[in-house]
Amino acid sequence: MTITPEAPTLSIPVDVRFTPAGTPLAVRHDGQIWAVDPALDTAQWYTRDAWWETRRTVPVGIGNVVDIEHWQVQVSSSGSALRTFLLRREPTSTQWLLDAITDAS
Template sequence: MTITPEAPTLNAPVDVRFTKAGTPLAVRYDGRIWAVTEEPVHWFTRDSWWETRHNVPVGVGNVVDIEHWRVQVRLGASTSAPRTFELRRDPLSERWLLESLTDN
């Protein structure tokens, strides 16, 4: 599955398991466990919170950093075809979203 212009992002909620070092180890998506098989890529982008929220509660902390991970995954420990998941966590959220999914 590849994201198309008709569906630019999935924004599907996912559960992410992390190593003790803080890198993704596995992703639960669509009722399946996808094991991370390659070194993930990590970066941050900035949110224009003033365009998406009318106000920000006092003392909430960081409201601008959107965290991203790009991970290559396979179903469990199988030899299934690899896929690339792009994950995103918005500021003020504890939930991870699957932003895009690409067949490799």
């Protein structure tokens, strides 16, 4: 599953387990546990929500409602080939979304 112009993201809900330090440890996707390889670098970054386009409203004092959190991690499951997962969490959600799966290079 790779991002294409016709389908820019997958947006599949997944469960992500984190280490005490706050980095992804494992991802539950499609009935499998995908372990994050600790020997490989992970990448974290933030983008901004286009709130003026979504017209999302939230109560006053709710906190940060514009930063979208992203993680790129290398994962494997039960002897499968290494894959790259691109994860995303919207600013007002606790649910993680799987945006892309590619073969690790």
